[in-house]
Amino acid sequence: MLHSVFAAALAQKLANYIGQATETAFGWLKIATQAIVNAGADDAAAVTAKKLANATQAQAFTAFTTSGAPGVLTLTPVPAITAYAANQRFRVKFGLVSTGADTINVSGRGAKSIKQYDATGAKIPAVFFVGQLADVEYDGTDMVVLDPLPTAAASDATSAVKGITRFATSAETLVGTDNGIAVTPAGLASVIPIKSQCTAWVNFNGTGTVAIRDSYNCLSVTDNGTGDYTINWLNQTKITYSFSTGTSLTGGTSGVGLRIDVANAIYTATQLRLVNGSGTAAVADAAWASVQIFGGR
Structure with missing residues (x-):
């Protein structure tokens, strides 16, 4: 017990003498807890490799859920961003469905339009749903949802437009009145043999x-x-x-x-x-x- 008290007293005297480490001076440091690392708010505690890996794997610095109102979303990452910068990326869970003219305000730094790329690479209003997870990246102008647009069901094929169809049965081939289904060589041969x-x-x-x-x-x-x-x-x-x-x-x-x-x-x-x-x-x-x-x- 006496040894522990002596050690603690000695440590305190050394700390008083050496001082707290800063970015410009050597000194004493404490080890940050996982909660402190995840919060990213303490600039006077040391981060261990294990705790940094845990925070990175859990995406503690990037994964957040939106708040706000329809069309006017907010995002509150921890730590907060001090300003927008190109290539900032967040893993977002949307709390609301898209309206077609949505914005998102990150850390109160100003509303940015939420966009998405279409098949030609042009940016268009993003489409998202409640609970949808998406990577969102700031490109210097807009917050861009990197996930592809949902694929609409293909329309039926016609003589002028590509689309989906099915193969005709032998009976349908024989009747020959349906202009929306395809005939195979075998199907044709079955009703009109060579x-x-x-x-x-x-x-x-x-x-x-x-x-x-x-x-x-x-x-x-x-x-x-x-x-x-x-x-x-x-x-x-x-x-x-x-x-x-x-x-x-x-x-x-x-x-x-x-x-x-x-x-x-x-x-x-x-x-x-x-x-x-x-x-x-x-x-x-x-x-x-x-x-x-x-x-x-």
Whole structure:
């Protein structure tokens, strides 16, 4: 007990002799409590690394809840700021919903507009809600909410505007009356199978130098002689396709049509050889000839 009293007395005498440490003079210091560190008000106590880390981790210097009235918010950080300076940042919990023309007054240093960036980077009035947490930074002019704007639900897609849609069912694809849903290749094939479609066709002049007038998936027409043609197909994979033809008549010849000549038949996925005749009458060139195939793919 005597030792403790002596030590305390000695410490007091040394303190009186050495004096309190200041920013310009060495001296005695006390260790600040966590509450003192968090408050940031005592400039005569030493801060330990642990207590500083605790205050930083808890955001004791930056996280605060707004007060005030709708559109006119206040923020009271501890310690209080002495003036606004660019790059000051606070973790704010909003106590009120935004009005569209909000200001915030930090430590009574004057009201600043609360802004937010839109998709183009322009500052616009901020949108926030009661209880929302946000980083707010002073950019030298406004207090800017750094969180992105809430994303509005996408509108339905139209023929002129991008948006959301869904895939059509087979029944909807078959009816074909809804202009707001998308058809997939598989969905289309389920109601209009490729087997039922015309997969290639050609319209050509078979007189003189053979000339194609128009075609689809037809590479060329080979002239094998009078009224004898080989149609060269593109993109066909099946040899079990069905074909139909149309031809012009010359004079009074009856029963003339484009048909397979069994003796010189070519019927493959890439070629079809036809002659323009009746089977009994002489073969003749066709001024107007057309050939279509179905189920070639």
